[in-house]
Amino acid sequence: MSAPAVVDLGIADVLALLQSGQTTSVALTQEYLDRIAAYDDPYGDQPGLAAIILANPDALATAAELDAERAAGSLRGPLHGVPIVVKDNYATFDMPTTAGSIALRSYQTKVDSTAVERLRAAGAIILAKTNMAELAWHGTYTASSERGRTANPYNQANSASGSSGGTAAAVAASFGPAGLGTDSCGSIVGPSAHQSLVGYRPTMGLTSVAGIVPLSLRQDVSGPMTKTVTDAAILMEVLAGYDPADPQTVIADEQDSDIYLEGLSETALVGKRIGYFHWTFEEDPARPGLAETTALVDQAVADLAAQGAEIVDITDTFTREFVSGTLASGGWIDMRHDIDTFFANTEAEWPEGLAELTAPAGALTFTDLIEDGRSSLTQGDIDYFMSAEPIPNQAWIDAGLAQQAGRAAMYQYFLDHDLDAIAMPTSATSATPDWAGTTFCDVGANTGVPTVSLPAGFTSTGAAVGLELAAPRSQDASLLAMSYDYEQATLHRVPPASTPELDHTVPSAGGTPESPAAAPSPTLAATGPADATLQAGVAAGLLAAGGITLVVSQRRRRSHTS
Template sequence: MNKTIKKTSFAIIAISFAVSSLLVGCSKDEKIENVQTEPTPPRSIDVVELGLTGSLALLESGDATSFELTSSYLARIKAYDDAYGSEPGLHAIITVNKNALDEAKQLDEERAAGTLRGPLHGVPLIIKDNFATKDMPTTNGSIAFADYQTDKDATIVNKLREAGAIILAKSNLSEFAWSGEDSISSIRGEVRNPYDQTRTSSGSSGGTAAAISASMGAAGFGSDTYGSIRNPSAHQSLVGVRTTKGLVSTAGITPQVAYLDTAGPMTISVTDAAILLDVVAGYDPEDPYTNAIQGKKLGSYASSLSNSSLKGKKIGFVDLSDDPDGTYAKFADERNRVKVLINQAKADIEAQGATVVLIKESDFSSMWNHIEWDSIKYYIDDWFTKIPANWPNHLAELAEPTNALTLDDYIADGRAIQEIADSKDWLLTASKPSVFEEDVARKSVNLEKFKALYTKLGLDAIVYATDSITASKITGDDKFHNDAWSALASGLGLPVVTVPAGFTSSGLPVGLSLLGLPYSEGELLSYAYNYEQATHHRVAPSSTPKL
């Protein structure tokens, strides 16, 4: 193979048709032979801030077709993903689905015939490029894997397609989901933040976040091991959902630390996130972590939303610490700007009828689980073994065994991003982690401690700044993010919903996280919806305006 993925050219696909007869200054019995009209381009739809709900409304009312929506989203990718004007471009997209417009036409024909595949019929979505797709490469952001294509879709992708969605494009990411501070890949470079393109999009699902915030797709999906949905969502003024481990299948998603890995929606609204979660949640025999929900009736997340759900609830509030050890000293000004917004969020939640009580990080600090980053090699090698795929030519031959694809081959290729190359020694000496049952047991003791304290305090949710640092500059060595509560949620497999909390005085987005007990996504989404509807903080980025 040895192909290199290049940006797909997004020429506008015109609709042409033959006219069997045309009367031009003639009697009505005369016919003009072989006359055709000029090709007619698809009608442009203003998709800025349309999102999933808005797209569905246009499709259901007949005010837009899937072909028109898909064309309009593709036009925005073409306009804003590469350099334009004085902006460097977002670099949010790795691969565009070359069949997207044909799929849209087919879905329009089915709708016209009265057939709908499911609740997402005809809506273009964007997924992170570590989700397996049988019709597009799954590069994980690596130039070495430009030609790596699986034979089947990830379970989430399959569910989205069955619900009628179009997988419009696959988004850029921190290579192999490596970093939480930024999203840099060897195949596409660094994702930039549409609110300030001199800043990062955070990581590792930064491409999905930037693309959805810039209205390059109706909604998107990311994966989250240690904050990789939550931080990019916060820094792009999006709603992001880290699901309870086992609620959503991760089968077919390249692992990092399997017992912590999750996947979830990234959207411009809580309603959009709830609709998507309704589609993808559920038991999957290919993912043993979903065994806990086998046979359970999950109900509808979208129908649970209420703009009065916070009334009478008790919400634990984590104040930003005063940083006694000086960890965040050079970010003091930014943290103070974030603190203003988080304190306002506390007041807004109280205004909705909730009782807000102060809790301390130290109350929960003993429950933060150690995360076995040194088991990444085992999980990734296991993925290569189990997932049927076409391999990039000669890649497997670079390291022993020469007849199997491994992380060693990837490192031996020599084109990984610098952060991974610098860590190759311990990456390649990683030991096999615990078996599945021990993975589950590892978190059970601390999880029970968390549940006991949570219940003792009478909490319905805990809220805190998703990231106490605003988006970092692309240049310089000051890339950082606050991850204490990310560690808690990840280590214990807890659900978190992050929702826009406004913009700092410097114009950068901030997110508010709501954390709860396992499988409390319905309640958390409803609380987030109540807060969202009371505040309406989401504003589209100015660097990617209406075309």
């Protein structure tokens, strides 16, 4: 059975195709692998995305096993047979975990990270490990010593943002229907904004980070990067919940993670109070698009109002001083310590000789990665981390106290202003070859509140723009519902033109297209109220004349021509 057109298919779409019998997991997996082969390395006049560090060599065998189970009437869970890509700091027992470091090319853990374990238990196929900023450090671009620089598929000269730029580029280019990233300060929401995705940074502690190579355990979260809010909700129902291996997940008991899909509604914004502020940013020739981005975000906020939200001007209180002072991140004082602790506590096969490069011999450490001499980190980055004093130290203690104060201030701010959410641009400016960052990552990273970046359109140069919404802690269901209402009213996402459907009529000697060309796509028809089966967690689809009719996931299929 051949695969359908996959450009812009999301999880709910794939589930509908599988459940209707129109395709198989093997056919879909092969199509995604073909797309990786066609577009990840240089092709035509494009540099290639370099989004993938390693495709899973067992992906097709796993897909065949899941197809057989489906045919026998047995489903493992709500993601049965769905290929998913994951950032390469998520430990996988069957593939190396490099965290973007070439020194860790053969670093092989014995077990999965909790998030990957939950994906597999739900029936997902771990399709590939994605490129990332080395050790998750840079948030404005994705470059690693293992894979190099990841390109933005909307303009491959531009940055894919970071540090989860590989996952964002892979999902945007339809190397898989969805993926996982990590976010310490903008590393999910930033790449998602600059590649027209839904990037969800959940309440800190709602999803486990056990088994993920850390940047800062005080700020790290695991979350979905998807094409639709529906898909983000599907993944959140799989990922959320208490994990004994991650003490911070005790907060997961504050909410019912089974209602994320059920709560999606096209009227969720009615009566919600959303704060919006109007800071004045100065034009920067090195970071263009300020005026257009501001206009698009202003329009996005107007769209929130059109859906029934009350927009509250908070310019006088949500000030630069409040964000950059009270809510500011405490930095990454704990990076070196947290990485060393991960290596010490994670059973794994180490690259031969790596642990002997620095003292203490026989213990794999951050300094061994640096001594290897091939890191893509700058000397300034290296000096910063190497100068860190052993933890606990006074700077670490002070940063923790500042973070606690920021969390308390954010909690109180929502109460004092009676707000259900705060709206802001994910990034005030557009992607460039060297930069694609975020403007307000501290709001979520330092305070632990959930934030989401949603597609808000494109500038005249074709650069994607994101609207960021932040909600009070543990209000994830409400934030997803508001996001869904906005998404369905606007439908801004379009696929990138540089990675169209594959034309399988002209295969190369290696079995992948030499000159990929656009091919017709099936139509996705909008439907009415959500199907109860999908609301229960299995995104059901119905076969309809002229294409696939999906419930909840309602999108127009267009082409991005910029």
